[in-house]
Structures are given as structure tokens and as C-alpha cells.
Amino acid sequence: MKVKRTWLMTRVDGYSEIRAYSDGNRLLRVEFAAPRFRDFARILVGRRIEEIPRIVARLCGVCSLTHEVAACKALENALGVEPPETAKAVRLLMLMGEILRSHAIHFLVMNLPDLMSLVNPLKRMDLKGISEFRPKILRNGLEFIRCGERILEVTGGRAVQPVRPVVGGVTKPLTRRECDVLLSELKSSVNTAEWASELANSLVAEVEEKETFNFKEKFHYVSSLDLEGGQLFYGGDIMALDEECKFTERILPSDFYNRAVEVGWVGSETPNLPAPGKRGNYLLMTGPEARALLATRVKSTILLEKKAEISNTLLLTSIRLREAIFCLLKSIELLGRDTIAGSEVRTPWEPSEGLGTSVVEAPRGTLLHRYKINGEGLIDSAEIITPTSMKTPGINLVLCHILSACSKKALSESETLERIKMAVRMFDPCISCLTHASRIG
């Protein structure tokens, strides 16, 4: 007889659970699920354009800025407004801050304790353990998080729900002095970011049971890239890579949903996309690994990786931390430019009818926002597709591989469950985004 049990997922942001099906003796199947689905797009319908960035920021406390920027860009697209270059540079700087902060939190709170527990199985770790036994690591880890927080504080007033982006640009120019102070702080933080990356790499190298976390499954990868501007992170078109990691197509953000259905990326296990079948034909991955792969496969001025082959969840940590260093260096570069402290930051606009789509690279991957505005300047329909919702079916497939690796090694149920939870954390799912995003209208 099949028995279903659930465990609370710990050390992820928000409420989620691990469900396991067993025959009474051994685990047959496990899955990661976030059951508390809420239709956030419903709130947006009937509201005014100016309110949307403020409300969507509340979708997620970890990626609030990314949602704000994605909403501003989609609404500007609908209204036919082009924000000034300085506003775009400030938004990009803020995005860098948010990705840096999110990766640093993931490192200290989620990933590092797991790697330490794998290296030393007798001493199970979480943040509490790190603060008690490894105070130096806690201090450096918090300093790493501070780098991203400082960028958001200087530009947006606070790290969570920062304010400054508005439809048409940003509210206020940055002063040269603000930029210089931040610049010198960030320059002195590069060592901390490198420390984190080196620590993670050395821990990964020490893990003896690395092969438990292997997965054979080949994914399709998507990531956005502005080919003209050579810009990663601020959006552009969506680039797709096939299971051999070959570049296959360039998709306009507005066509993404239909294309996802055609290719078969969309499945019923993705909560916010309607299902053509039980599961899509191909599974989708997005996020740091997709960005790293894209940077190597598409001729781009931005090179994150020389070679990246992803077949082990432990390796995702290294990729994520290399990206954090990239974001820090990119912020330093942006702050050194004259554009960042320019005085023209806002393009005026009038409400008008229109349909607009945008993509932005969130810490966890490609984020899509789409709005339809009616003649009164109110939102008629809204659609938000988040990276975590795209990759949840893929995460669940990887968990099956890890489960079978654990049963081959005859690990106990609690040991298996612990590894399953670790694997979920390696993918860094964002539960708030997963449960709140949706399409309506």
C-alpha cells in the first residue's frame, strides 16, 4: 500500500514541504511542493499603473526589486516609454545588489551549513550552529550579505522593498558623492566575496559522497540577454539552449508563453502555467546555471564561464558564487561611470491603452511580467511567470535521481530525507515567488 507523508522544508524562504510516497518499507518517490498558492495577479487588475511596481514588490521579500523593475519595464513597453540611460543604469545597479544579496544569503543560511554537514556528518549544521561554533565564518558571511544590502540601501533606501524605480525611470538621481562612498565600500568587499567562493569550492572538494548528488537528466535552459546592448540581467529577448546545451532559438518575451506550450516546457506540475499535459516534454532550467551556460554558448561580450557542464547539484553553488562576484565587479564598474550619477532620470508619460511584456534576470532566473492597460489607465490583465515556477518540475526530477542514489547506498530514511532537502536548497527555490505568481485576465 502506498503511504504519503510530508515533512516541513527548512532553510528555504517561505512555507514548503517535502512529500514522500513509500510502500511502508522504503521511499518510492519524493517531491518538493509549495501548497499555499495565492493568486497575486488578481490584486493588480483594476489598479492604476503607478501602483503596480509598489504592489508587485510585495510578491517576494527576497526579489522585491526585480519584480519592481520587471513591472516598470513591462508597463513602459505597453505605454511606449523609454526611460533615460541613467535610470536604466541605476536599475541595473540595484539588480546587481539584489542578486548579490540573495546569493550571499543563500550561501550563508542554506548552502554552507549543508556543505559543512556533508563534510563532517557527525556535526549537523544550520545558522545557529555556525554562530555557536564558527563565529568567524558567521562574521564574514554577514559581511558578504552586507555588500548587496549596501547597494540597495544607498540606491533604494532599504534592502527589502527598496524604493526608487517608477514607471518612466527612477524617482531621484544618485549624487556623485553617494556613488563614490559606495564604490570604495564595495572595492574593499571583493575579498569577502572571493573568500565565500573559495570556502564553498574547498568544501565541495572535500565532500566524499559527491556522486549522490549527480543527475543524468538533460534540461533545456532559458535565460534573457540583450544582444544589442550585450547586457545580461536587464532583460532583452529570451535565449533557449537544448539538452545538449546548444543555442536553439531567440524568443521575444511576448511570445514566450505560447512558445513554452509549443515546445512542451509547460506542464501541470508548474502551478502558475495551465497544463497541456501531465508534464511537459522537456524540463526547463533557468537561473545562474542557465546564465553561465548562455554566456559560453552565445557570442557575448560578457563571459561568466569558460566551460560549464551541470550534472551535479553541488556544483550549482560554485556557479552561483562566481556570479555573485561578477555582480559585485559589475556594480563597481557601473559606479565608476559618469552615466550613473546623471541628472536626467525620468521620462514623462500619459496613460494609454496597450499591452506590454518584459523580462528581467532575477536571482533565480528569468522573470516575466506582462500587463494589459485599458483606456482609463487601469490594469486589465496581468501575468507573472517566475523562475522558480519554471524549474520546479525539473527540481522534482533531480530529486528522483538522488532518491535512487540514496537507496543504492542503503541510507536510512532520515539520511535520505536530509539529502533530498539539501538538493532542493542547492537549486535555491523562492517559495514566495512560486506561490504568489500567476496569470489572470
Added chain:
Amino acid sequence: MKSLEKLKVSFIQFSGCSGCVNSILFSPVFRDFMRTADLCFFPFVTDFTSVVEPQDVTFVEGAVVEPEERALLTEVRSKTEKIVAVGACACLGGVTSLLGNITVHRISDIIKVDYSLPGCPPSKDIVGNFLSSLLVREEPSMPQANLCAECPFKPAKLDYPAPIQKLFADKMPERCFLEDKTLCLGPVTRGGCGALCIGLGLPCEGCNGPYNEDSPGVIINFFSALDAPLKQESRFRDFFKFQKRWKGRKL
């Protein structure tokens, strides 16, 4: 509260965005707090999966939507000496309560709340002062004045009824938003955030909630002091996006 042993502290998250937990966890005071407090059930950072023993303080983020969340909250109340509602969703209902198709409860709708940390998210000062008070076992105090008291554009020179023509600002202000005929909820909103949004060019949207317990009275008085076309007035209600009590009610 106990004075010699470490404080036992738990954190619970309901329907919210994890922003408040993030604000507390990475506030400068939290490192000292972690040394003095014993973190128990805190799924964001620890591996405990339930509230097993009696707690001194439990922080609650988010609004309550699901029946099982109500049950957990009641259980936690019975095991905790002090309950702290953190953020607009827990204290007021928050943006979650804008959803028309579900019933959203504030924490105080279900159990007795000892302290409320307002804001979306609560400001660094509010969080810092509260955690510091807990550390030294003092009774925490909350900002009592309205936001205008800490606004960079005070004092406002207004004639009543003050005309309102805009709900949103399209440029950086040089004086009080209300003087510029733009709606700002500063006069009826609790301070403590240093008027962060106003300093960055956005009028106050009231995420700290009303500064006074008699919030309907204060807010009705406020609106009677404004002069706005009827079409605008019907949109005023939308401004209260952080407060459950205004949902579905006309002003």
C-alpha cells in the same frame, strides 16, 4: 520574562513575502541578539520542524489564510509568553488582504498579540530598538507620533480643506506632497521609518498603519480636511492597501 537564562525565541511565517524575516535576520542588532537568544523553531534558518517547548518570544510574519495556520497559531500562543506580530501583513492584513477571493486574518483577529512591529517591512530603527529592548529585558516602546513629525518637508503650510488633484507624484517634491495637491498618508500614519519613501520621492502609502488606535476616526477626519473631486475620492480607498479594515468599505 526570564532574566538569567537565554531567551527562547521562535519565528513563524504565514502568508507573506519573507521580507520581514529578512529585515530582522540581517539587521545590525541581530548578531548580538543571536548570542543572547536561543533560536528554536525558525524554519528560515534552523532545522527544527516544530515548536516543542515553551517559548519566551515568538515572532509572527504574514497574514493568516489557511485553517491549519489558525491551529498552529493557537498552539503557539499557548506555548509562548510574548507574541510579536511583525510587519503590515501580520499587524494589519497587508497586501494579501487585497485578494478578493479569500478571507485574510490579522494575527490579532485570532490570538492575543503582545507587541506589533509595523511597516512593510518594519524599519531598521523599529527592529533595532525592539531587539535591543528584548536583550536588556526592557519594555519596548513604539513610535507614537505620525509620520509628518519626521518628514523632511515639515511644517506644511495648508489651507483647509486642502485641494487634492493627484494620487501619485510625477517628480521629486520640494515641499509637502499635500501642499503640491498630491495625496500623502503621512498625517494619519505612524512614524518610525524616517519618511524613507518621501525622501525618495514617493508619497506615504501608510504601511506603518494608523498612528492612533481610533484609526477610522482619525482617517475620516483626515479626509474631511481634504477637498477632492468625487472621482478621485473613490480611489482614496485603494491607498489603504496595507490595512484589512478598509477592504470593501466606503469612506
